Amino acid sequence: MARSAALVEEDVAIRMVLQRLCVEGARLGVAFQDQRGSFPILTEDGERLAFRMEHEAIAAWGLEPGDSLALKFKDRGLEYECVVAHVGREVMEGVEACLATVPRVLRRSDMHRLADFIPDFAAQNQVATFTNTRNALIDGLVQSFGEEGLELVLRNSKQDVRELLRMGEESLLDVPLAANLRLRAPTTVAYFGENLVGLRFTKQADGALLERYRAWIQDQQRLQAQQDREAFSPRGFKESLERSVQGAALPSARLLVDRDPVLLLLTEREDFARRLGEAMGRKFGLVTLDYIKGPVKAQIAPVSGGEGWGRVRMVLIHNQLRLTGALDLCRQLVQKEGCTLPILLLGTEEDEAKKRHHSVAAGAVDYIAVEPFRILATLRKLDETLKLFEGA
Known part of the structure; x- marks a missing residue:
């Protein structure tokens, strides 16, 4: 019985995984020494991969060619980790990118799960x-x-x-x-x-029934492997970069919850925006924007209800953004757009104290851990922050 391998070592199989991530516009968890970040993967060509990372951030991390980067990501619901070497930086069709080698081995980091096979559909x-x-x-x-x-x-x-x-x-x-x-x-x-x-x-x-079930899994794995081979591009994949650049000209803000005071949420995660809106909709309004690039204020004007920031009273920046980092976007709002509204950064609870320090240094009021999502604690923090600035 062929199980989902703990290691993926075959070159083409590794490239197939990376190309699926490109197609999905997935994000890579990247770690270097004490630095952590999440960045969208852009391309792979068999020799190197590229992910969206501003060159200012690369310099701030102190990355030099040859440095080892630890990557984490999900493919078809399974968790993998690997090590790659940083090879430089490049501007790819207007998008600043970090370049790294293609990993030689992918290691599953969730082998405790009863998950040997996850079909696409x-x-x-x-x-x-x-x-x-x-x-x-x-x-x-x-x-x-x-x-x-x-x-x-x-x-x-x-x-x-x-x-x-x-x-x-x-x-x-x-x-x-x-x-x-x-x-x-x-x-x-x-x-x-x-x-x-x-x-x-x-x-x-029933042992005989389980054997028939396991044989069925093998058949499904073979069918999916055949589809993977047919979809594989030996020359590499760049469509996600082209799509992201094309989409950069078409930002769209939405008024998710119409209630004062209104909060602005910047995120690429529609499911997170919807969940936050449902959780706090009785107390706050919510404008959400899948931010790509350019001035934020101009992009929310059609739905913010007035000049400047309109009805918006606070800005929430999620750690998952399509083409930039949360800290970089926070600096842009404060330094380039002159935003005087309170800004909160949202993300995971891993290294929460360090993330809070970096957030405040970038101009934010605070950092909130929303993964795992604790509704009451999040509502309390939003309410306290808003009251603090309204009373100032």
Whole structure:
């Protein structure tokens, strides 16, 4: 049984992964010494890859050719890490980029998961049902297929799977896979992820049925590998760069929640913007902009409700931006656009104290960890900051 490999070492397979990331416009987590950042991947050509990073940031990091960079990213829902060498900087069609070698090895960093195979599309629609010890029938969707179990998410995304199941709890799984194959197997709860649950097959599961299920996974892997070979471009991939540059001329701000006071959220993550709007919509209005480049003030004018910053009373900069970094955008707002509104930077809780220091140095009021997202704590911080500046 071919499992998802802990290591990807074949050159073409590595390039296929990088090209998929380019197609998706995915981001690379990049680390160098005590520096951390998240940057969109732009191109790969078999010898080097490029990711969006302003040359000012490259200099601030102290990067020199030959320095080793640690990369982290997700491909088809699986987490990988690798090491590459920094080889220089370049302006690619108007976009400042950092250049690095193509990695020789990709290492999976989530081998504890029951996730040997994640299809591009099928898993999103693969319906499943499972139970808990209270005999409740739960509707789910398969997130990933594993040799020893599956990962599932709830069909009702507003429910919390931890409210329905507990660690170690027994569950009866039922997944129709094909016209002649239906997987019915007893499982136990092995772990929880972000609103997903990993269900591991127990010793009581039908061995012959599991072998048929594993053979089905192999067939699906072969089909997907064939599609990957057909989509692979030996000359490399540059479409994501061309698309990002073309899109740079078409920024669009949206009034997501119409209520005073209005906050401005700058992010490329539509799902995060929607989630924030739902969480704080009873208290704050929200204008959201998938920022690319140029003056922010001019881009929000059509929806901000007035001259200057209009109804906007505070700016939130998410750590995931399409073509720039949060610190660079904060400096632009303060130094070039003369923004006197309070600015908060939003991101993960990793190295939170250091990120807060860098944020304040760039002109922000503070840094808030929103991953994991804690609604009450976030609302409290936004309210306190707004009241502080309104009273100034």
